Amino acid sequence: MDHDELAERFEEHRPRLRSLAYRLLGSLSEADDAVQETWLRLDRVGGDHVDSLGAWLTTVATRVCLNTLRSRERRRETPMEPHVPDPVVGPEDGADPEHEALLADSVGLAMMVVLETLSLDERLCFVLHDMFAVPFDDIAEVLERSSASVRQLASRARRRVRDRAPVPDADLRRQRDAVDAFFAAAREGDFDALVATLAPDVVLRSDGGDARPGLTLVLRGPREVTGQAVRTAALSPYLHPVLVNGAAGALVAPDGRPMAVMAFTVSGGRIAAIDVLADPDRLAALDLPPVGV
The missing domain is CATH 3.10.450.50 (Nuclear Transport Factor 2; Chain: A,)
Structure with a gap:
């Protein structure tokens, strides 16, 4: 696979990767940085030996985001009190394809605030499994945990989200x-x-x-x-x-x-x-x- 073809295939996955990174990081600029780093890693290894490009990119993007979140914890950047994540703001008529792609699974700002209150591992398990249908075994490999513990983390996060995040009216x-x-x-x-x-x-x-x-x-x-x-x-x-x-x-x-x-x-x-x-x-x-x- 040549460079241009690899870049073209990556662009097909970019909206999903950016959406994933935004939910994990709560920062639009950091999400863009994570997606760019994912592309650079793909460009270095090439695509010839990647069996499932979508799964590979999801795993790499998740690990990039995980490194960012752990770095935040070490620097204690995240405040102990609730944090308002970056909002995605668009015109009232909603005619913004880029924003629509970013919010394809619809995640309100109140939901993002609740995600910020979860532990790092809880947030990752909930976002990956409940929002992006990543198998528990794949999440366990990223976190270096057992599948059983990952299931427990996702279940605990799901309860907290359900209890703390109001369900918005669809209309x-x-x-x-x-x-x-x-x-x-x-x-x-x-x-x-x-x-x-x-x-x-x-x-x-x-x-x-x-x-x-x-x-x-x-x-x-x-x-x-x-x-x-x-x-x-x-x-x-x-x-x-x-x-x-x-x-x-x-x-x-x-x-x-x-x-x-x-x-x-x-x-x-x-x-x-x-x-x-x-x-x-x-x-x-x-x-x-x-x-x-």
């Missing part, structure tokens, strides 16, 4: 209606109407932007979340509807300059989670859709 229009009602009540300062848009166990997570760089503010319950929403109602003129990880969200952009991305998880017609990214450096690194002033 995007229903999601948008709930988000619009939330912002309308905030603008009007209508406390009761705001509470009515929220689930009883609603959680709001925000990195805090310049005031709390690298840290995450967590508020739980309708009254706490409502109080924060009323305090930030002045930003309502600068809200622009977008899709965040395939769900209804908002880009806050005064004078067209991105200030925050807000992701909403709407379950049963009520907002169950709000995840906010306001870190200027991370926002600057995102591929955000243009907004009017």
Whole structure:
């Protein structure tokens, strides 16, 4: 197989590899780096002796991601409190093939936050097996564990995800209606109407932007979340509807300059989670859709 043919075959697998790396790492830039490193390794060994290219690439990409995650742990980069991963932000009409490929299996930002709370091995087992149908024996080989222990890790991770990650409504229009009602009540300062848009166990997570760089503010319950929403109602003129990880969200952009991305998880017609990214450096690194002033 010559170099051009190998590159062409790799490109066929790139969307899946990037999707896998994003779920494992929670960082778009690191996911791209992992995919590039996977290509470099393939280019070095060639494809003539690879029986199943897809399986080989999945294994290599997983090992690259695993090295990154272990490096994070050694440097203690990951905060102990919940971390808001990189959001995938697109226009409200959803017409972005690259984003659609990245989110092919649909993973909301609230789900990504929960994945961040799993142990390294739990996250890897859950993502590989439950999201990408990688056999337990293959995962066991990567982690150098028994298949039985890998099954246990995946089962434990599955329970934690089920308990902590609300299932979003499939109807995007229903999601948008709930988000619009939330912002309308905030603008009007209508406390009761705001509470009515929220689930009883609603959680709001925000990195805090310049005031709390690298840290995450967590508020739980309708009254706490409502109080924060009323305090930030002045930003309502600068809200622009977008899709965040395939769900209804908002880009806050005064004078067209991105200030925050807000992701909403709407379950049963009520907002169950709000995840906010306001870190200027991370926002600057995102591929955000243009907004009017």
